[in-house]
Amino acid sequence: MGDQTSNVAALSKVMNKAKPYLAIISLQFGFAGMYILSTITLKHGMSNFILATYRHVVATIVIAPFAIVLERKIRPKMTLPIFLRIVALGILEPVLDQNCYYMGMKLTNATYSSAFVNMLPAVTFVLAVIFRLEKVDMKKIRSVAKIVGTLITVVGAMVMTLYKGPIINFFKSGGGTHHATTGESAEQHLVVGTIVLLGSIVSWSGFFILQSFTLKKYPAKLSLTAWICFMGMMQDGLLSLIFVRDFNAWKIGFDSRLLAASYSGIVCSGMAYYVQGIVIQERGPVFVTSFSPLCMIITAALGAFILAEKVHLGSILGAIIIVSGLYTVVWGKAKDGKQSETDEKSNGLQELPTTDNARPMVTIDGTAKAVDIPASNNSFSTRGT
Numbered sequence: 526m527g528d529q530t531s532n533v534a535a536l537s538k539v540m541n542k543a544k545p546y547l548a549i550i551s552l553q554f555g556f557a558g559m560y561i562l563s564t565i566t567l568k569h570g571m572s573n574f575i576l577a578t579y580r581h582v583v584a585t586i587v588i589a590p591f592a593i594v595l596e597r598k599i600r601p602k603m604t605l606p607i608f609l610r611i612v613a614l615g616i617l618e619p620v621l622d623q624n625c626y627y628m629g630m631k632l633t634n635a636t637y638s639s640a641f642v643n644m645l646p647a648v649t650f651v652l653a654v655i656f657r658l659e660k661v662d663m664k665k666i667r668s669v670a671k672i673v674g675t676l677i678t679v680v681g682a683m684v685m686t687l688y689k690g691p692i693i694n695f696f697k698s699g700g701g702t703h704h705a706t707t708g709e710s711a712e713q714h715l716v717v718g719t720i721v722l723l724g725s726i727v728s729w730s731g732f733f734i735l736q737s738f739t740l741k742k743y744p745a746k747l748s749l750t751a752w753i754c755f756m757g758m759m760q761d762g763l764l765s766l767i768f769v770r771d772f773n774a775w776k777i778g779f780d781s782r783l784l785a786a787s788y789s790g791i792v793c794s795g796m797a798y799y800v801q802g803i804v805i806q807e808r809g810p811v812f813v814t815s816f817s818p819l820c821m822i823i824t825a826a827l828g829a830f831i832l833a834e835k836v837h838l839g840s841i842l843g844a845i846i847i848v849s850g851l852y853t854v855v856w857g858k859a860k861d862g863k864q865s866e867t868d869e870k871s872n873g874l875q876e877l878p879t880t881d882n883a884r885p886m887v888t889i890d891g892t893a894k895a896v897d898i899p900a901s902n903n904s905f906s907t908r909g910t
Contacts, residue, residue, distance in 0.1 A: 545804045546855075549816045552800060555792040557639070557823035559785075561831055563627060564635040566785040572774050573627030574765040576786060579777065581619055581758035583790030588754055588799070592747035600745045610739045611752045618732040619757025619794070620764065625725035632718030639824040641722040642817045643682030643847060646854065647675045648730040649814040656734055659811050670857030671811070677850025678818050685821065685843025693836050733801070733810035740806055750798040757794070808858065815854045818847040 566576060592600075601607075630638040650671065653659035662668045736749075743749055769775075777783050804813050822844045829836045 545808050545812065546816075548800050548804060549813060550819065552797055553816055553820040554823055555797065556642075556820045557827055559789045559793045560630070560635045560639050560820075560824045561827050562781065562785040562788055564630055564828075566781050567627060567631045569781065571782050571785075572765065572769050573624050573631065574761060574768055575774055576627060576782075576789075577619060577623045578758060578761040578765050579782075579786035580623070580790040580794055581754045581761060583787050584754035584794035585751065585758050587791050588747065588795040589751040592745070592751040596745045596748050600748050601743050607739070607743050610735060610742075611749070611756055614732060614735055614739065614753050615756025615760050617728050617735065619753065620760045621728035622725050622732060623757075624761070624764070625721045625728065629718045629722035629725060632714035632721065635824055635828045638718075638722055639821040640682050640685050640843075641719075641726055642820055643678050643685075644723070644726045645729060645817045646811065646814045647679050648726055649733055650675050650811050652730050652734045653809065653811050656738075658734065658737055658809060667857040667860035670853050670860070674815075674850045674853030674855075674857060677853060678847050679850075681818065681843045681846030681848075681850055682821070683843075684846055685825075685840050688837075688839035688842070690838030690842075693838055693841060730814070733805065733814060736798075736802060737805050737810050740802055744806075746799055746802040746806075749802060750795060753798055754790075754794055811854075812858050815851060815858065818851050822847065 563576065567573060626638065629641070650659060654661055659671075660668070661672070739749065740746070765775075777786070801813050825836060825840050825844070
């Protein structure tokens with residue numbers, strides 16, 4: 526019976542450690558699906574501003590009821606500084622990041638735009654170091670691993686983006702004519718698309734950093750998610766009214782537009798903001814962004830299968846490099862976690878409190894207990910008599 530209990534406890538401990546990894550990897554599959562659906566919708570003429578607006582309308586409708594009911598007792602009081610941070614979060618991710626990304630995707634394609642997501646860990650790592658959310662000690666192997674791993678993922682992204690090589694035919698498709706036209710359009714707008722995508726990555730990195738600080742003041746994750754989605758809906762709606770003068774563009778039916786807005790709103794805004802907030806509190810923003818290179822690999826595979834996008838040898842080589850860099854970063858972050866646990870244990874054993882009658886305290890099984898220790902040999906003779 527005791528062996529079964531210990532096995533269950535060990536399994537539970539392993540699952541708890543694996544939860545952040547499983548959660549972030551699952552999100553990468555969710556983001557990959559969003560990139561494919563958004564590419565189809567934008568190529569059919571939907572405005573990126575309207576898509577972003579509808580996305581956050583759906584996210585607000587889905588998340589807000591859960592936040593109102595489940596966090597009614599733990600929700601902190603809203604203050605002006607917190608509200609201003611939420612407004613800034615709405616500008617950074619729902620407005621700047623998503624609209625820049627959609628515009629860059631429209632000018633290029635799903636695979637190329639998702640390749641730029643690999644810049645996210647590097648930019649986030651730099652910002653985290655600047656704002657002291659991440660410690661760098663070049664004498665520690667774990668810090669060197671995080672830096673080297675981040676650089677490797679960037680190199681992999683560059684290989685995947687700049688080197689094409691021969692076409693690898695994984696899936697036979699009849700979409701050659703379509704992609705010849707798409708390729709010509711992407712080449713014409715490649716420079717502008719690249720600049721816009723870089724702006725998207727910087728905004729997204731800033732969002733993760735600000736979200737980390739905001740969660741310390743406003744730890745109600747569901748409520749914070751609902752507020753971000755609501756602010757994104759309002760701000761994107763205002764931009765849509767300014768830049769899209771044709772009201773017919775707002776029409777939406779049971780088609781790819783509705784599917785893209787619903788899917789991205791529920792999975793990539795509502796669920797993603799919430800899950801990222803949980804993992805950020807536990808592991809930090811760098812850990813969350815370290816898995817973003819996986820999204821490009823998944824998107825490339827889906828793009829080849831669904832959109833008949835051509836897969837080049839450079840994409841495969843870049844994917845291999847990216848995975849190796851990702852593994853290096855995750856290894857360094859895992860060592861960080863073990864080091865923090867060791868520091869907490871050592872700090873707990875440094876200075877033990879004593880009671881008023883000078884009975885020293887010792888830690889037994891994690892609990893501080895008072896013990897009687899004789900002051901001298903005379904006490905032994907006194908108690909012995």
